[in-house]
Amino acid sequence: QVQLVQSGAEVKRPGASVKVSCKASGYTFAPYYIHWVRLAPGRGPEWMGWVIPRNGDTKYAPKFQGRVTMTRDTSINTAFLELTRLTPDDTAVYYCARGVLKEGGWPSLDPWGQGTLVTVSS
Amino acid sequence: DIQLTQSPSFLSASVGDRVTITCRASQAIYNSYLAWYQQKPGKAPDLLIYGASILQSGVPSRFSGSGSGTKFTLTINNLQPEDFATYYCQQLNSLPRTFGGGTEVEIK
Numbered sequence: 024q025v026q027l028v029q030s031g032a033e034v035k036r037p038g039a040s041v042k043v044s045c046k047a048s049g050y051t052f053a054p055y056y057i058h059w060v061r062l063a064p065g066r067g068p069e070w071m072g073w074v075i076p077r078n079g080d081t082k083y084a085p086k087f088q089g090r091v092t093m094t095r096d097t098s099i100n101t102a103f104l105e106l107t108r109l110t111p112d113d114t115a116v117y118y119c120a121r122g123v124l125k126e127g128g129w130p131s132l133d134p135w136g137q138g139t140l141v142t143v144s145s
Numbered sequence: 146d147i148q149l150t151q152s153p154s155f156l157s158a159s160v161g162d163r164v165t166i167t168c169r170a171s172q173a174i175y176n177s178y179l180a181w182y183q184q185k186p187g188k189a190p191d192l193l194i195y196g197a198s199i200l201q202s203g204v205p206s207r208f209s210g211s212g213s214g215t216k217f218t219l220t221i222n223n224l225q226p227e228d229f230a231t232y233y234c235q236q237l238n239s240l241p242r243t244f245g246g247g248t249e250v251e252i253k
Contacts, residue, residue, distance in 0.1 A: 058242070060244075066246070067151075067233065067244050067245055067246035067247050068190070068233055068235075068244040068247075069244070070235075070241055070242040070243060070244065072241075082240065084240075084241040084242075085241065086241075118189055118190070120190075125195050125196070125199070127196065127199070129177075129178070129195045129196035129199060130178055130180075130195070130237040131180045131192050131195040131201075131237065132180070132182075132190075132192065132235070133192040133201070134189075134191075134192075135189035135190050135191070136189060137188075137189055138189050
């Protein structure tokens with residue numbers, strides 16, 4: 024079945040960087056965008072951006088521009104999110120999700136990875 | 146950016162109730178490019194509805210979505226124990242993609 028499996032929880036110091044992976048299985052990796060969304064306690068989900076596995080093109084939310092890098096390795100069907108200059112406000116669960124066009128052309132995110140908790144604390 | 150405001154942010158309901166969640170957009174969402182997700186504690190969000198009103202495969206028919214432009218609603222008829230969760234709307238019409246703040250549905 025279509026599945027996205029993410030790397031494990033991370034604890035980082037302020038100012039550090041974190042890299043989260045998202046391994047896809049059960050479908051052809053290249054054509055489907057991989058989106059990254061984070062969910063922090065008490066806040067709604069924040070869309071961070073996407074990477075297109077076919078060609079590596081990216082689009083980032085302005086809030087994260089300059090601090091985020093999304094990449095992919097098609098040889099292992101895996102997408103990566105790197106976030107730099109971490110602060111405690113970056114403490115959140117980070118999710119990858121596949122961008123799909125449903126029949127009729129309707130976009131949505133389906134499925135999602137299981138999430139990766141990133142804790143930033145001194 | 147399109148801001149999405151969900152209301153209520155929290156609601157307490159009983160099994161068998163009908164509940165309605167509203168998602169209001171700061172600008173019109175064209176083509177009904179709006180999706181709803183359900184998230185249970187400790188789990189990833191699951192797609193419920195896309196195209197504002199189309200049920201994802203496998204989603205029970207007690208869920209329904211409607212709306213256009215700047216106002217969208219998610220309705221759950223005959224609320225079941227497994228429906229107690231947090232629900233989010235998302236617009237996929239423009240960049241950056243944005244989400245509502247969420248509605249937590251709790252058992253009364």
